[in-house]
Amino acid sequence: MQYQAEVIIELKAGMLDPEGTTVKRALEHLGYETDSVRTAKKFTIVLQAADIHSARENVEEMCEKLIANPIIHNYSISLREIE
Amino acid sequence: MQYQAEVIIELKAGMLDPEGTTVKRALEHLGYETDSVRTAKKFTIVLQAADIHSARENVEEMCEKLIANPIIHNYSISLREIE
Numbered sequence A, B: 001m002q003y004q005a006e007v008i009i010e011l012k013a014g015m016l017d018p019e020g021t022t023v024k025r026a027l028e029h030l031g032y033e034t035d036s037v038r039t040a041k042k043f044t045i046v047l048q049a050a051d052i053h054s055a056r057e058n059v060e061e062m063c064e065k066l067i068a069n070p071i072i073h074n075y076s077i078s079l080r081e082i083e
Helices: A018-029 A052-067 B018-029 B052-067
Strands: A002-011 A036-048 A073-081 B002-011 B036-048 B073-081
Touching: A002 A052, A018 A036, A018 B052, A036 A052, A052 A073, A052 B018, B002 B052, B018 B036, B036 B052, B052 B073
Parallel strands: none
Antiparallel strands: A002 A036, A002 A073, A036 B036, B002 B036, B002 B073
16 A cells, blocks of 8 residues: 655754744744744655555654654644545 | 644655655665555744634644745645633
């Protein structure tokens, strides 16, 4: 079966987000006031797996080993079958 | 009212995604086969607005003017009231 995983990699609470701060400031210069801007990364991964549980297990391992840095990031995975 | 907007900035279909290609290749080296990896950016923006319609209008303008590049990006906005 083919699955699509949407993985969101966010900075943990309390981690500085200089890119978000820069965007917030740039928006202010354009006249848009915001209370906060936080950035995150999204990965859309299409993969083959026997079932949705093994797909999730695979994607979790990918996050732990490569995509996320567990010291500074939280990640969330949402999965759906596409075939 | 305070609103939280989740903005996803994705490359348009057909645009090359070198970061996604690199992650796909790195996953292969670690033993994880995938069919595709695409990257995107997520911004979480907290802002004040009179109602949800003006919040959406504001965030759309932020995307058009600063956050997204309409030549290469699609964006989607999901909004919810948080106060």
